[in-house]
Amino acid sequence: MKVTIVGTGYVGLVTGACLAEIGNDVFCVDVDPRKIEILNNGGVPIHEPGLQEMLKRTRAAGRIQFSTDVKASVEHGDIQFIAVGTPPDEDGSADLQYVLAAARNIGKYSNGFKVIVDKSTVPVGTALQVKKVVDEELKARGLEGSAKHGFSVVSNPEFLKEGAAVDDFMRPDRIVIGIDDDDAGNLAREKMKRLYVPFNRNHERTLYMDVRSAEFTKxxxxxxxxxxxxxxxxxxxxxxxxxxxxxxxxxxxxxxxxxxxxxxxxxxxxxxxxxxxxxxxxxxxxxxxxxxxxxxxxxxxxxxxQKDVLVNKIVRRMGEDLRGRTFAVWGLAFKPNTDDMREASSRRIIEALLQRGATVRGYDPVARDEAERVFALDLADRPEDIKRLHFVKTQQDALTGADALVIVTEWKEFKSPDFWHLKSALKTPVIFDGRNLYEPEAMAEMGIDYYAIGRPHVELDRNGSRS
CATH class of the missing domain: 1.10.1040.10 (N-(1-d-carboxylethyl)-l-norvaline Dehydrogenase; domain 2)
Structure with a gap:
């Protein structure tokens, strides 16, 4: 089937790659030329396990292409997935400007019946807004009501976990599809059913419902x-x-x-x-x-x-004034297996430490570059704090000579370190664990002063042994 994906973020890129993997002809479009250049040069603008290898295969097979050509993208796909961002507005509501801009382009360049799929996470009632915008564009072209240029707006929310998105798409636990009960909706249902047949071979995973319920479900x-x-x-x-x-x-x-x-x-x-x-x-x-x-x-x-709880534990243990103190921070991304720094707890924690005068050395297996970009923006008006923030290449680089270790993201490589080496690398054997990776009793036995979330703190005596 010919499929167009509007947007090459996490959802759009994973959706496009996975649909191409099972044999569809996929056209991915984005208004950001930087992203398209990266993709056309064989790179991937995000970190997602398995995605780069899948894109390499589907590119080589000629089943996926990337472009900024909006007109060509609309003309290509019988099914048009809208997978653009819906960032929060000032009042917390979803900003639909990118969704509606994509819909307007579909109406402007439509060359036949289109199934327009809202893949982005959108509020209840968005499909109606999309329909209105497409109708306006078709009317402007004198095509309103034309059966040839008809369309149906479908809600097909994604249920992808960052860090496991490829597996989630290829092995879904459910596929939710919201469709209108009319002639156009019936045609859209057949097309969507055909598209998702490969994912339903073992058992039927598709849940059909009305559009508003599908939007609400996500x-x-x-x-x-x-x-x-x-x-x-x-x-x-x-x-x-x-x-x-x-x-x-x-x-x-x-x-x-x-x-x-x-x-x-x-x-x-x-x-x-x-x-x-x-x-x-x-x-x-x-x-x-x-x-x-x-x-x-x-x-x-x-x-x-909750994002202040770990900082409060640090302050109670080491004082409000952290000038002259150095903290090793393991984990910057908001979760493992991604470089996504959006709303990451590390941002609040590191900023709080810097505000109290501390020096921070941060390490993350994949999010270093993104963290540097994000903190440069976050701390743009605090040049003195930026000077005390360093992003390092290894766990060891973060630890050596630090006054304490702060764990923020539960990457696998943090779960079983060499504790004796860790203890010797730190100035003082103190760990503040924001993900409860270790056992308090075991840490106390090794003479490590260990503070976790909602777990008992085992006191050590002045010699660093369990008291």
């Missing part, structure tokens, strides 16, 4: 996952106060099959491109419709405060 899914995270983070702070171990609590409640273990890990807050903006957007949608989603507003508030 927000509801992310809101539920964010709620679980904030719930555990809220409990972890109480566990710190009453002396309980949140890890024991997690195992105790996760063993209940009605609850399960997924997204029950306490930490230093969620980030990324989805959870923060989707929680805000759903809460704003509620307000616009005269409702208050009290649980979600609490979820957002808890997450905001």
């Amino acid at each position: 927000y509801a899914a992310n809101a539920m996952l964010a709620t679980r995270i904030s719930f555990m983070n809220d409990l972890s702070n109480l566990a710190d106060t009453v002396g309980a171990d949140i890890e024991s609590v997690r195992r105790g409640i996760g063993s209940d099959p009605r609850i399960g273990y997924h997204f029950l890990y306490a930490g230093c807050g969620y980030g990324g491109s989805c959870f923060p903006k989707d929680v805000q957007a759903l809460a704003q949608t509620a307000r616009e419709n005269g409702h208050t989603l009290r649980v979600l507003e609490a979820v957002e508030a808890v997450n905001h405060d």
